[in-house]
Amino acid sequence: MSTGEKAKATTEQVVGKAVRKLAHSMGKDTTAAKGAALEARGKARATKERAKGSFRH
Template identity: 80%
Template structure:
């Protein structure tokens, strides 16, 4: 897993979680959904990079 991609994945997860929780607390469900999507995208990116690392690509 490259360091750059790993950082992107972790950043997306952290930012998405922060956006989701803040927006949910403020009652902005549309923005909360966007934050959840960002968090999920970060998790998917991390999983993809881990899989690439396991197979030596």
Template identity: 75%
Template sequence: MSEEDTACSGFFPVSRAPGSQGHPASERGGIEMSTGEKAKAKAEQVVGKTVRKVAHAVHKETLAAKGAALEARGRMRGTKERAKDSFKH
């Protein structure tokens, strides 16, 4: 283990993404993170909508509310990512 790996985080080595060459996402432009976050937001929306609709079909209102909350969280995450993109360009 080199001294460079432990310099930033104390004892534990810093894990880096393959191909990042040691640069944080902010120095690379952060495109990869934004795309991943957008995908996560869309996935939350789809899962939330599916859970909500299935729960309504089987009359499980508590589960339907949880699905609606998950869907709303996905929408908010997507809105945040679109706002971040608008400031980048």
């Protein structure tokens, strides 16, 4: 997994979780859903990169 992609994945997960929790506490469901989607995108990116790395070895 390249360092840049790993950083992107981690950033998306952290920012998504923060947005989701903050929006949920404020009662903004649409923004909470966007945060959850961002978090899921980060997890998917990390999984994709791990899979690519496993095929290389």
